[in-house]
Amino acid sequence: MNKVKAKKQFGQHFLKSQDVVKKIVDEVDIKEDDTILEIGPGTGILTEEILKRNPNKLYSVEIDKSLYPLLEEKFKEYKNFELVKSDIFDVNIKEIAASKKLKVVGNLPYNVASLIMINCVFNMEVVDFCVFMIQKEVAEKLIAKPKTKSYTFLSVFMQTFFDIKYIMSVPARFFSPPPKVTSAVVKLTPYNRFGIKDIKKYKNFVSHLFTDRRKMIRSKLDQSILEKANIKPTLRAEELNVEDFVRLFEVVKNDDRKFGDADSHS
Numbered sequence: 001m002n003k004v005k006a007k008k009q010f011g012q013h014f015l016k017s018q019d020v021v022k023k024i025v026d027e028v029d030i031k032e033d034d035t036i037l038e039i040g041p042g043t044g045i046l047t048e049e050i051l052k053r054n055p056n057k058l059y060s061v062e063i064d065k066s067l068y069p070l071l072e073e074k075f076k077e078y079k080n081f082e083l084v085k086s087d088i089f090d091v092n093i094k095e096i097a098a099s100k101k102l103k104v105v106g107n108l109p110y111n112v113a114s115l116i117m118i119n120c121v122f123n124m125e126v127v128d129f130c131v132f133m134i135q136k137e138v139a140e141k142l143i144a145k146p147k148t149k150s151y152t153f154l155s156v157f158m159q160t161f162f163d164i165k166y167i168m169s170v171p172a173r174f175f176s177p178p179p180k181v182t183s184a185v186v187k188l189t190p191y192n193r194f195g196i197k198d199i200k201k202y203k204n205f206v207s208h209l210f211t212d213r214r215k216m217i218r219s220k221l222d223q224s225i226l227e228k229a230n231i232k233p234t235l236r237a238e239e240l241n242v243e244d245f246v247r248l249f250e251v252v253k254n255d256d257r258k259f260g261d262a263d264s265h266s
């Protein structure tokens with residue numbers, strides 16, 4: 001194994017179990033004409049397994065400059081490998097996808113995992129699906145149902161646009177250094193079944209309703225809006241299901257009041 005000192009600021013916890021690596025890459029179900037986008041190759045343990053399965057093209061986006069020589073040396077024989085030396089948030093994912101939808105994979109840096117997944121929603125038209133390792137606690141939010149502690153902004157926002165499958169839990173001992181928490185692998189497949197077009201506005205709307213989540217919905221929206229959407233005013237955001245949020249948004253979106261400026265989420 002490569003001796004690389006993990007950097008905390010980049011959320012580095014390198015996988016050391018080949019079994020876990022194989023299971024993740026199995027979920028990606030690589031075909032020879034696939035374009036794969038890997039977020040955070042680290043020392044390349046997932047990268048190697050992906051390349052063994054011979055996709056048409058693999059783009060691996062890594063922020064940590066100190067890992068570039070190692071990655072370039074390790075995969076120099078692979079013509080279908082391209083190291084993208086960048087912060088994932090500076091990458092134009094739509095440009096990378098060109099004409100082919102991307103399969104996105106990564107053992108994500110946990111400090112920005114939610115932001116990366118939210119970013120995937122904004123790029124959903126070029127995403128075939130995503131397979132991500134994230135904190136188990138965040139994975140539980142992704143699949144949470146109303147009236148549970150884990151049901152948050154992230155649950156509603158992600159469930160509106162993606163079908164989410166919990167694949168497996170991964171204990172800390174499979175990483176070096178071991179994270180303080182248990183991890184989990186999830187698969188996210190875009191489906192935008194509600195046909196929402198203004199994703200930013202919807203994000204801000206859901207975020208707004210979840211601020212002070214114990215407050216009744218009538219403290220955040222007008223009676224007339226709640227009536228039109230057929231929502232009981234005494235309910236709280238955490239009691240509404242995804243369909244309720246979408247229905248409310250449909251009523252509100254033509255309303256003059258703005259939810260467009262808040263950018264918070266949890």
Ligand SMILES: C[S@@+](CC[C@H](N)C(=O)[O-])C[C@H]1O[C@@H](n2cnc3c(N)ncnc32)[C@H](O)[C@@H]1O
Nearest residue numbers: 010013014015040041042063064087088107109
């Ligand atoms: C949890 S490690 C996973 C490394 C490797 N894939 C593995 O499984 O062993 C997360 C990786 O993401 C990289 N990373 C962190 N923030 C990033 C960002 N904003 N853009 C691109 N890569 C990032 C880290 O440097 C690190 O290599």
